[in-house]
Amino acid sequence: MKRILVDFTLFKQVFPNLKCVLLQLESQLGRDYSSPNKEIIFSSHSTHTLLSHFDVDLHILTVLEGERKVDKPIHKKQFYKKLKKENLLKTIGVFKDLLKKKYKGTFANKV
Numbered sequence: 351m352k353r354i355l356v357d358f359t360l361f362k363q364v365f366p367n368l369k370c371v372l373l374q375l376e377s378q379l380g381r382d383y384s385s386p387n388k389e390i391i392f393s394s395h396s397t398h399t400l401l402s403h404f405d406v407d408l409h410i411l412t413v414l415e416g417e418r419k420v421d422k423p424i425h426k427k428q429f430y431k432k433l434k435k436e437n438l439l440k441t442i443g444v445f446k447d448l449l450k451k452k453y454k455g456t457f458a459n460k461v
Contacts, residue, residue, distance in 0.1 A: 355404040371409045376418035
């Protein structure tokens, strides 16, 4: 998380209107990031602390439910997790909203 926030901070120095998104297949951030279908997601204490020290509006999106188990490789079939349609639609909706705000009055409004 620290590395991501530092990278986005550097990007924002060059592109001040940059929209920052962390798209993760599975969560390693703890608390309710592993429940992407929740309406409101509260970050863990450590994630919240890090976010409060950086001037980056980071949208964190998780696609699959459950915590990431580092000893279970996600590329092997026995460890696949089901992708729920509502989680995917929520993720697409966030990207769509961010693009609409960024490109207001252009092609994004027609999407």
